[in-house]
Amino acid sequence: MIAIESLMKRYGRTVAVDGLSFTVRRGSILGFLGPNGAGKTTTLRILLGLAEPTSGTATIDGHPYRSLPAPLGTVGAVVDTSGFHPGRRGRNHLRVIARGAGLPSTRVDEVLRLVELEGVGARRVKTYSFGMKQRLNLAGALLGDPEVLVLDEPANGLDPQGIRWLRDFLRSLAAEGRTILVSSHVLAEVSQTVDEVVVIHRGRLRANSTLTDLTRRREGEAVRVRSPQAASLAELLTVAGASVEASDGDLLRVGGVSREAVGEVAAENRVTLHELTTEQADASLEDVFLELTRDESTEAE
Amino acid sequence: MSDLIAAEFLKMRTTRTFWWVAGLAIALSLLVTIITLATSTFEDAGDARSLVSNMGIPGLLMIVLGVVGAAGEYRHGTITSTFLLAPDRRRVLAAKAVAYAIGGVSVGVVSAALTLAISAPWLSAQGDSLSALGLDGGDLAEIVGGAVAYLAISGVLGVAVGALVINQVTAVVAVFVLLFVVDPAVAALAHPYGKFSLQGLGTKLSGASGDNVGYDLFPLGVAALVYLGYAVALLTATAAVVTRRDVT
Numbered sequence: 001m002i003a004i005e006s007l008m009k010r011y012g013r014t015v016a017v018d019g020l021s022f023t024v025r026r027g028s029i030l031g032f033l034g035p036n037g038a039g040k041t042t043t044l045r046i047l048l049g050l051a052e053p054t055s056g057t058a059t060i061d062g063h064p065y066r067s068l069p070a071p072l073g074t075v076g077a078v079v080d081t082s083g084f085h086p087g088r089r090g091r092n093h094l095r096v097i098a099r100g101a102g103l104p105s106t107r108v109d110e111v112l113r114l115v116e117l118e119g120v121g122a123r124r125v126k127t128y129s130f131g132m133k134q135r136l137n138l139a140g141a142l143l144g145d146p147e148v149l150v151l152d153e154p155a156n157g158l159d160p161q162g163i164r165w166l167r168d169f170l171r172s173l174a175a176e177g178r179t180i181l182v183s184s185h186v187l188a189e190v191s192q193t194v195d196e197v198v199v200i201h202r203g204r205l206r207a208n209s210t211l212t213d214l215t216r217r218r219e220g221e222a223v224r225v226r227s228p229q230a231a232s233l234a235e236l237l238t239v240a241g242a243s244v245e246a247s248d249g250d251l252l253r254v255g256g257v258s259r260e261a262v263g264e265v266a267a268e269n270r271v272t273l274h275e276l277t278t279e280q281a282d283a284s285l286e287d288v289f290l291e292l293t294r295d296e297s298t299e300a301e
Numbered sequence: 302m303s304d305l306i307a308a309e310f311l312k313m314r315t316t317r318t319f320w321w322v323a324g325l326a327i328a329l330s331l332l333v334t335i336i337t338l339a340t341s342t343f344e345d346a347g348d349a350r351s352l353v354s355n356m357g358i359p360g361l362l363m364i365v366l367g368v369v370g371a372a373g374e375y376r377h378g379t380i381t382s383t384f385l386l387a388p389d390r391r392r393v394l395a396a397k398a399v400a401y402a403i404g405g406v407s408v409g410v411v412s413a414a415l416t417l418a419i420s421a422p423w424l425s426a427q428g429d430s431l432s433a434l435g436l437d438g439g440d441l442a443e444i445v446g447g448a449v450a451y452l453a454i455s456g457v458l459g460v461a462v463g464a465l466v467i468n469q470v471t472a473v474v475a476v477f478v479l480l481f482v483v484d485p486a487v488a489a490l491a492h493p494y495g496k497f498s499l500q501g502l503g504t505k506l507s508g509a510s511g512d513n514v515g516y517d518l519f520p521l522g523v524a525a526l527v528y529l530g531y532a533v534a535l536l537t538a539t540a541a542v543v544t545r546r547d548v549t
Contacts, residue, residue, distance in 0.1 A: 049388045050385075050547065051547035052547060067388075080378045083378040085316050087316045092311070093315075096312050096315065101386045
């Protein structure tokens with residue numbers, strides 16, 4: 001389990017992380033979200049022992065990273081988009097890490113296969129595309145076959161195919177029961193992959209819940225109704241206490257009542273329905289994210 | 302610890318920088334040896350000594366190699382994966398220092414072997430030899446040993462400077478300014494300091510006679526210990542800084 005407790009990091013007068021607390025349960029995928037500069041990278045660097053917190057703790061299975069007996073076998077991390085000597089061959093980059101961690105060199109070829117780079121391991125890293133470098137980074141994180149993965153913006157800069165590949169890859173890793181903490185400033189990149197989200201903003205926690213709870217709490221349950229008698233249904237629902245938003249012709253967007261309640265009202269009044277669905281959560285997730293982090297972006301400009 | 306040292310060796314071997322700089326350093330010592338052979342007359346042990354001491358020329362470039370190796374990890378960002386696999390940064394620094402010391406020994410052995418392999422036949426073609434000039438086996442062993450130690454310790458010193466300064470260019474420039482401006486200037490102005498200077502230590506360790514430096518030099522063993530003392534002291538200070546410094 002990953003536990004961040006009352007974490008605080010100051011750089012001079014700037015507070016990068018401000019009393020942040022959250023946990024990542026074993027076997028879950030947590031999306032760590034926030035706009036650029038929200039303090040995500042700083043938090044992850046502290047978690048990985050690369051930076052010292054001003055106060056508070058960040059632990060993995062109860063230990064700070066620096067006191068893990070076999071760090072690479074416990075946690076795999078991707079924290080840089082660079083992190084390679086351009087003149088070193090991809091396979092050699094991994095061999096260096098494996099050697100230092102006392103892992104067998106057979107692991108190097110295994111992880112190269114895993115990230116589908118086996119054909120280019122002999123090439124110098126400077127000839128790699130951005131996506132290939134990101135995969136090489138992932139390969140490095142997987143060398144020790146760790147149970148926990150910490151990935152900082154792994155999708156950053158990837159093309160759509162790369163993002164799709166990454167999503168599938170993370171899913172397969174999660175299916176193996178690994179705990180994954182993945183940060184992003186683009187909600188769409190992780191919304192289909194994660195179980196839970198932590199949203200931070202200016203170093204502070206803004207939300208910590210499952211994806212569905214997040215949208216439900218913010219939006220209530222929005223119900224999409226299509227009916228040839230839309231106008232009269234709108235009236236009936238308004239009387240029943242719902243907020244109704246009429247769009248083109250026969251479509252209504254109803255808030256404040258459940259889908260079932262809308263159905264009941266329609267049935268009681270013999271109103272024909274052509275569609276009755278709960279609004280897709282993903283559509284409003286972006287809005288929730290923007291709302292949670294809005295004042296940051298405007299103040300920051 | 303042995304895993305970390307092996308990893309440092311692998312880092313060294315898997316980039317071209319090490320091979321280029323080490324090759325350049327050895328080539329330079331050979332070039333100077335050949336120029337010395339071609340242009341000098343050899344009359345006594347001092348002449349033979351200054352010829353053979355060319356094997357210590359790679360010393361400066363060993364410092365540069367150490368600097369580039371240590372600061373390069375920050376430049377390319379590989380320091381992140383290094384510290385992730387070995388969160389105890391003092392061990393990383395120690396492993397790197399050991400690796401570059403051994404690298405220095407290797408370069409020193411090659412440089413010594415090639416210097417002698419060129420000098421001996423060249424001299425004998427002129428009907429001369431090192432021993433005839435008054436440089437016996439013991440002297441030679443001392444010069445080789447001193448030069449190898451000089452290169453090894455230079456590698457350690459370079460690692461300490463590189464890991465402390467982090468910025469590759471700044472670190473290399475700092476080394477050059479120290480070695481070619483500050484250190485000789487202080488040694489020239491304050492002769493009692495001369496034997497403690499990097500120039501004085503380097504002269505002694507590489508086996509040159511030191512007759513024309515203008516100040517007294519330490520005996521070889523003491524010179525090696527003083528130079529090693531500098532390297533270890535700086536490495537210790539660097540370790541304290543590196544352990545506290547955030548990697549960004």
